[in-house]
Amino acid sequence: MSWVTTVVGSYSVSEGVRLLVNESIVSIPEWANLIWYNPIPSKVLIFHWLAIRNSIPVKDILFQRGIIQEGQNISCFWCFNSTETVNHLLLHCPWASLIWSDIMFWWNIRWVMPSSLVSFIQAWSSGMGIKAEMSRSY
Known part of the structure; x- marks a missing residue:
């Protein structure tokens, strides 16, 4: 070779x-630059990267790897309504949705939550179609 x-x-x-x-x-991808070239703590960067790569050890992934056995509960710890996946846990669980809704409300932004974390990062990195104006107060 x-x-x-x-x-x-x-x-x-x-x-x-x-x-x-x-x-x-x-x-x-542009969203990768948003993750790795930001002045945020390395633990946050690594968690973010693992989440996008679908590598956080949520119940669905542990089940796929054979760590959680057939018949064991793989529903979300917070809502018990859906399988615990990365997208569900970070975006679509009612608990996570409530947090995101509050953040968007504080920023006066109305939007629909994307279906996946990658779509969320892409929307976030492109400004979600919002043109913000900086106001100065002296």
Whole structure:
């Protein structure tokens, strides 16, 4: 085996990274820049990334991995109405919806919750179609 992108034919991490960030090969979604290039705590960034990658250990994922066995309860801990998935827990559970509704109310924004966390991040990073004006008070 040889790595075809180098003259020597051997793989290096720096060569792999260079290949990944080359815009002609892989385009980085705008929402990924919103996550990784923000001055927020690294724990929040990692949680956010795991949530988007559907890797938070919610009951549905634990069931898929065989950690929760067939017949065990995989419904949401908060509402008991739906399967506990990342999208449900962070967006659609009545508890989460109430929090998001309050936030949007405080900001005087009316919108419909997107179906997935990725759609939410894309809408959030594009400003949700809202043009805000900064007001100055002196």
